[in-house]
Amino acid sequence: MEIHCPSCKKVNVDAAACTRCGCELQALQAIAQAAMCNIALGKNTLLAGNFQDALEHAGRSWHLKHSPEAAKLAFLANVCAMNYHEALLWYSRAIKD
Numbered sequence: 555m556e557i558h559c560p561s562c563k564k565v566n567v568d569a570a571a572c573t574r575c576g577c578e579l580q581a582l583q584a585i586a587q588a589a590m591c592n593i594a595l596g597k598n599t600l601l602a603g604n605f606q607d608a609l610e611h612a613g614r615s616w617h618l619k620h621s622p623e624a625a626k627l628a629f630l631a632n633v634c635a636m637n638y639h640e641a642l643l644w645y646s647r648a649i650k651d
Contacts (some may be wrong), residue, residue: 555567555568555586555587555590556581557560557569557582557586559572559574559575559579560572560582560589561577562575562578563574563592563645565615565643566579570583578603579587579635581647585619586618586619587636588618589614589615589618589619589621589624590597590615591626592612592613592614592618592624593611593613593615593621593623593627595611596608596611596612596627597627597633599611599631600630600631600634605631605632605634605635606631606635608630608631608634609628609631609632610625611627612624612625612628612631612633612644613628615627616628616647620647622648625645625647625648626644626648628640628644628647629641629644629645629648632644
């Protein structure tokens, strides 16, 4: 998984430490992994018709990492739950990135 070093901004792939400056990246990798797991869980719950749980997983992912995938999942969950005002807010977040 790609991680941008918070110190020197170098893109690192599957490295425990930045290959340029040596900054530790394990915590950032764990956060990114947790965000991706929440998106996967959210997609599964959305497909199962549990829109509220899908929205909760999307929100958890968003709080860990502001990704377009998390915003899109929250948008879809809100549309399915007919929460159109909230869906518009998530839509605007999804198209920013």
